[in-house]
Amino acid sequence: MKKLLTPVFAAALGLTLLSGPPADARPAHPVWRAAWGAAPQAPATGFTPNWSQEGFSRQTVRQVVRVTEDGDHARIRLSNAYGTSPLVVTGATLARTDTGASVEPGSVRHLTFGGRRSATVPARGELRSDAAALGLRRLESVTVTLHLAGTTGPATFHSQAWTDTYRAEGDHRADVSGRAFTARTASWYYLSGVEVSGGNPPRKGAVVLFGDSITDGFGSTPNADRRYSDALADRLDRPVVNSGIGGNLVLNDSAWYGERATARFRRDALDQPGVGTVVLLQGLNDIGYSEAARKVGAHPTYKPSPVVTSAELIAAYRALIDAAHDRGVRIVGSTLLPFKGTTHWGPTAERTAAEVDHWIRTSGEFDAVADFARLLAAPADARALNPAYAHPDRLHPNDAGYRLMAQAVAPLV
Structure with a gap:
């Protein structure tokens, strides 16, 4: 024993x-399942150059992740675990990845949070989006784009993504092309999870x-x-x-x-x-x-x-x-x-x-x-x-x- x-x-x-x-052991509908995740970290210099300490201001950050589960609907989890003030997300989209910072035409979904396109993630907290009707296939790459119109301050992030993340000046959350995303780094910012429901559990x-x-x-x-x-x-x-x-x-x-x-x-x-x-x-x-x-x-x-x-x-x-x-x-x-x-x-x-x-x-x-x-x-x-x-x-x-x-x-x- x-x-x-x-x-x-x-x-x-x-x-x-x-x-x-x-909570996830109690019967509920829909039942959400983890499809991708990254452990949040405090802003830091870390192994490689990144944007965590400077944060973002009037910019759009585009992040590519590979999901390991399929589903009929998807949602994202944002982490402000190491933020000392609320994080305001002006808007966010989810789309299937094409190449680099480009996404597949017709796949862009504007995400909502409690029915609104903008969201505030509390300091030291996290927030999930509402469900988006975008069917995902297991082992495909999806792109999450966050528009941050205000000044965020230092950003909760994951240092080593081993995948490029892209940044553009201004609002480019719904862009299909990746042309505006001229800066890149190898870390993830605020994004800590992608979850799915439906499909084949x-x-x-x-x-x-x-x-x-x-x-x-x-x-x-x-x-x-x-x-x-x-x-x-x-x-x-x-x-x-x-x-x-x-x-x-x-x-x-x-x-x-x-x-x-x-x-x-x-x-x-x-x-x-x-x-x-x-x-x-x-x-x-x-x-x-x-x-x-x-x-x-x-x-x-x-x-x-x-x-x-x-x-x-x-x-x-x-x-x-x-x-x-x-x-x-x-x-x-x-x-x-x-x-x-x-x-x-x-x-x-x-x-x-x-x-x-x-x-x-x-x-x-x-x-x-x-x-x-x-x-x-x-x-x-x-x-x-x-x-x-x-x-x-x-x-x-x-x-x-x-x-x-x-x-x-x-x-x-």
Whole structure:
């Protein structure tokens, strides 16, 4: 019998124990299902240049996402989780993607929010649009366009999209052509979800991939949908939602890379409509940042960087397991990928990773285990990532590595 998560321990880890079933478990019509998602982050410099700190003023931002579920109607979820003032959205549209910033003629739908085309998202809050009558096909790309006529201030965003986002001056929310969208970046802004209803509901619930940069897709080919989550969606007949954040930590908040996993787990994983299984792959940054900081100095990328023990990580994993089970959600644990020869490598990190991986494999506390440490190990040295599956930094997989991970996970979810 599993030990129940106590309120005191849960509070210490930033989790809230829930009573009763989630809202989406109660009968309702229509029933909404997650089709795409991105975990919100506070405005930050991050890995690559982006518009989060400057925000938007009298501009239109156009964002392309790949949905993993079909439906007769669709709606979007906007997040102002890190805004200190209300976000005013003058108007928004949803359309099928053509190429780049262009959309398919005849597919543009003006979105409403409570029956109005304009909307205000409260500071620290989120807002869903009304249903739009646009049938979506599984694995197609859709374009969400937001017109922001006022000045937003710093923007809640998702740093690493691995997909281009476009910006135009003025109001171009209904444009079919992408000609006006002359600026681009590789992040998503305010958009945190696309949900669908109708269609052909899957027999099993959505799979949420929860983790750090490996889950987020670091090193995958940009604008090609070759992340680990994309490769898994290609193999399954059910929704796959990517809730990874590059640089994210399990135990500590990061100014650049989001709230700690134990604080964001409910919002980014358990609150996804229709979630049935979570796949957890996280902890290498907690272990490796202290090693990296010693090598490169006080760089913002590796802050905070305390030395983290295996016992601390295991306690956090147990909290996430209990939180998932309290919601009736399965949770699959993943061993940490080999990382010898990287910025994160060192004697303390090596020992801690081995202890964590042993516990994940042998404890029996996860509902299933994906042993990525063995799957992706180099033939000549199991502590290093196999060069055939490695990005040049030797810390992240390449496209082939992400496909191999998806192949291993598919039977477990």
